[in-house]
Amino acid sequence: MGLARTQRAETPPMVSAPSRAPARENPFSRDTLKVSDASIPVTEPNIPPRAVAQKAAIPAPRAMEPATPARSIKATAPRMHTARLAHGGSPSRAVRAKVTEGVPMRSRVGTTSSSHQECDTPTSRVYRQVRPLDRPAQAPIPRPPTAERIDVASLESEVGDGSFVLEPDDLHGPDSVQVHVRLRPTMGDEECAWKTDEESATLMLDDHLAATKGPAHVGVPYQFDGLHTGSSNADIYASLARPLVHSVLHGYHGVIFAYGQTASGKTFTLSGDEAGLEPGVIPRAVQDLFQGICQGSAQREYLLRVSYLEIWNEVVKDLLEPSNQPQVRDDRRRGAHAVSVAPLHEAVVTSPAQVFKLLARGEAHRHMGETDWNERSSRSHTCFKITVESWDRTPGARRPYRLSELSLIDLAGSERYSAQRTHRRAEGGNINKSLLSLGKVIYALSERQARVPGSAGPGHIPYRDSKLTRILQNSLSGQARIAVVCTLNPSPAMVEESLGTLNFARRIKHVAVRAEVNEFEGEVAGTAAPSSPVLLVRYREEMGALRAQVDKLQGHHGDASTPQPTLHAVQARLDELGALILQGGAPTPQSEAWHPVSPAKQRGFTLDDPLPRVQEKLHAALSKISRLERKLAARLSLPGDAQTRDEGKDMLIRDLMQQVRELETVCEAQVGAAPQPMREEVEAEWAELVAAAQAETQARDAFIAELHAECTRLRRANEALTRLAHEQTAHMVQQLSVKEREVPAARPVLSLFAPQLRPATVLGTHAPPATDLSIDDSSSERLSTSDVDELLEEADSS
Ligand SMILES: Nc1ncnc2c1ncn2[C@@H]1O[C@H](COP(=O)(O)OP(=O)(O)OP(=O)(O)O)[C@@H](O)[C@H]1O
The missing domain is CATH 3.40.850.10 (Kinesin motor domain)
Structure with missing residues (x-):
């Protein structure tokens, strides 16, 4: 399926066959x-x-x-x-x-x-x-x-x-x-x-x-x-x-x-x-x-x-x-x-x-x-x-x-699948897939x-x-x-x-078609976005600007400060863009007056060329000269006297090398030492930050020590309480067993409560819920600090 093919010497077989059929003449040649x-x-x-x-x-x-x-x-x-x-x-x-x-x-x-x-x-x-x-x-x-x-x-x-x-x-x-x-x-x-x-x-x-x-x-x-x-x-x-x-x-x-x-x-x-x-x-x-x-x-x-x-x-x-x-x-x-x-x-x-x-x-x-x-x-x-x-x-x-x-x-x-070589088969697979x-x-x-x-x-x-x-x-x-x-x-x-x-x-x-004319508004008065997808708009934009430039340069005609080659360069670009745009209603291609508009074809002069065409060519040639002149002018030039004498050139090279050395020295110095005031300022700023961080660390350490001491005290109080509870429970159990012996009618009720009164249920041995460690402020039975102190004193004395 190529757009162009070389002449075939023979026609390929048109039916599926494991191997190629003998060559035939192409009936269409x-x-x-x-x-x-x-x-x-x-x-x-x-x-x-x-x-x-x-x-x-x-x-x-x-x-x-x-x-x-x-x-x-x-x-x-x-x-x-x-x-x-x-x-x-x-x-x-x-x-x-x-x-x-x-x-x-x-x-x-x-x-x-x-x-x-x-x-x-x-x-x-x-x-x-x-x-x-x-x-x-x-x-x-x-x-x-x-x-x-x-x-x-x-x-x-x-x-x-x-x-x-x-x-x-x-x-x-x-x-x-x-x-x-x-x-x-x-x-x-x-x-x-x-x-x-x-x-x-x-x-x-x-x-x-x-x-x-x-x-x-x-x-x-x-x-x-x-x-x-x-x-x-x-x-x-x-x-x-x-x-x-x-x-x-x-x-x-x-x-x-x-x-x-x-x-x-x-x-x-x-x-x-x-x-x-x-x-x-x-x-x-x-x-x-x-x-x-x-x-x-x-x-x-x-x-x-x-x-x-x-x-x-x-x-x-x-x-x-x-x-x-x-x-x-x-x-x-x-x-x-x-x-x-x-x-x-x-x-x-x-x-x-x-x-x-x-x-x-x-x-x-x-x-x-x-x-x-x-x-x-x-x-x-x-x-x-x-x-x-x-x-x-x-x-x-x-x-x-x-x-x-x-x-x-x-x-x-x-x-369909064929006896073709592997790469052809893979190719065919991709074709079929798509x-x-x-x-x-x-x-x-x-x-x-x-x-x-x-x-x-x-x-x-x-x-x-x-x-x-x-x-x-x-x-x-x-x-x-x-x-x-x-x-x-x-x-x-x-x-x-x-x-x-x-x-x-x-x-x-059955595929639906809803095609519409793709028509858009185009701005050509200098406001069109340079990224416009329409090249025509962009070219027209550029041409507008170039035309304004030409007018300006022509206004300065005779002014020695205006480089004349510039005018030709601008004009040449204008012509170049103009040649890419086709005009409707031009002579039909068959007519003798028709010329290909391709810039590639517009080379050389012939005696039959119309005057505007020759003028156009002249413009293009002049603009090329001016472009080259500008390039020449932009090149680095030697001083006037240096162009003729070798000593002049040597002197220029020495001067330039001297300048390079001086610049290198300045760069090195700047890299090596930062200016003193700037350094002091930065150091002072950092010292303040370090001091603040240290103070904060000390405060946190002190708070941790305080918490630690409080924890130790409370642990001791808890142990005392546990001991107390043990003693009281043992006492109650003892009293209950006495009562049991004295009043046999109350036995069923007492035996109902007895398991709850085992020492294992007293404070200190019953594990608190694992997830909730918060203190319940609503409890009226909380121990106050003085209670704890009292408990500890009691424990110490016993
Ligand atoms: N209508 C036709 N009249 C005369 N010859 C034809 C006609 N259609 C195709 N042929 C000839 O048949 C051969 C195969 O046609 P062509 O290469 O156009 O097929 P294709 O569908 O593009 O194949 P592929 O998908 O393999 O590229 C060519 O020699 C072509 O000249």
Whole structure:
């Protein structure tokens, strides 16, 4: 899935096989396009031998809900035909022509070697070889870039095929995700598993194959916004992508991406073919963007910048500046779901040629590799983004500006387990994982859309599961108009993958789109924040300041104190910035008066150059001279006389060395001794603090000693009390036993109390509760200090 590929010598096998099939010629290369009609195998109604052989390889059926096409499949069924390449690259045109002619299609099948053989019922199974591609003559269009082939000079002359027309407004842009399916034409003796009707944009699995997968698959149609079966990228671009380019020029975000299994034609659709004959969506979109600007209002100013990133093995890589290590982060300044990738190189571009050059540069840094199915397979997802800034330059300080992005996303192809090398398998695992998380996000978004408002359901969208979904978060959360092309491999052996892709296509159709024009107020009267995300605002700001500077310097003209080179330098910067801003309503690219605005191209003079252009160049040259002069003036200079005499230089060196020594002495002295008053002050301050700390320590020691003495006294008092209690208890027990003997009737009552009167219950032997050591002030039976003293005296005397 690369933006650029070198010419292939052979076509890889298009069916799953444990080892690579023998090399075949690429039926799409210029040299092999003349396949004779006689080679077209027509085997109705039997299944071709190859299809029978492959049936064993067709995977088990997967559960799928039947499609609900807007138009009845029954109504369109008679027009269905098997996928094939038609004359002029568009089968639909050929089919429509036949229908109008009223030629019974069945009569032609098997009876003629006509290149337009058709089958007239959806149940027919006719697998056909790819037909020669007979391209209609068309206006020159930019070739898809390749690192080796890019030729800026030739691209310059090829800008624009002239068919883009910028409407003044874009209020009627698509309000749902636009989903087109593209079935790659069969290659060589490859067979096709699908019956298609481009007019109703419907396709269905061949009946025989469907039957092998279960009755639920028979006659199940899939209908989308568009269906393409040929090799023309012009059709798919015009119907799917161009409306989004239009929207982007009017301030909406747009995202176009290609989804499908490996070798199904994603890169072919987005970038074009290897030979550069069939430019893809990206070069066409670039071309139209510039053309749209030329057709825009003469009052509008534009600035275009591009970035190009790749996600490989869950690592984001900046393809324009590989030394960067971009990170994906939430960017709340841009909205609730917004994320940004930084650091990411963004290049300001002023011509399609520059864009193609950057694409080629990025392409050279991409991860590509050979897989079982694709000789040059994209092993990473890429996102090529063009940011369009614009505003109306009607005089006035406050001008609304627009900032929109066109993201062109080429996803790596999903692939099944293969006999590939370990690192390819790990790579494939990561690709599948990220595509799976994309599928989950799309599922959650479509479920959310289908949910009745207020009902419970999936609220969480797992954007964070992979880098791919994080990067797509801005677009998928509804802020962008979305166009998706789902590519299918026609092979019967790849039916399961194709069904997966169609399921994805159906899901994404239900994702909600609420794109709005991204228009903001812009300040250009010297108050705009320098961090404004809009480069146009920043450049205009700087240009305003530079113009004021020029006016001031021109006012001082003739004043000897004003360095004249400064004027030229300021003027040169002004011109440099001015050249990066594109003016709406400029001559169209095809017109002879059109010059690329790229500063890179503005070198040298020619005799044909108009006067203002020569003046501009002169300015730039003068400013360069003045810059160099200023640099020269800023250099350290020797005294006038020292420049001629050696003694003068020696003297200067001696003087400077003397100065260095003196300075060193001063530094050493300052480091060695602190000034006396300062030291005394610090010492006095510290002495006070130390004395205070010592006094506090003494007071605490005294308090501790006091507490200690009190504790000792109380312990002795307690011991005396305990002894007293023992004696009294013993006395009471003795009295009770006497009473027991004297009054036998009171015995039961006495025996009830006797256990409580054991000496163990008296004060001093009963342990207090472990947690509560506080003194109970409420107790009226507390011993006073005098009681304690008395007790102690008594104890001492006894
Ligand atoms: N519609 C088409 N018409 C003619 N040739 C096509 C078409 N689609 C794809 N091809 C050819 O099929 C081959 C595989 O296509 P491509 O590389 O675009 O697939 P892919 O989906 O990008 O694969 P991967 O995911 O592995 O990168 C290429 O040789 C390409 O030129």
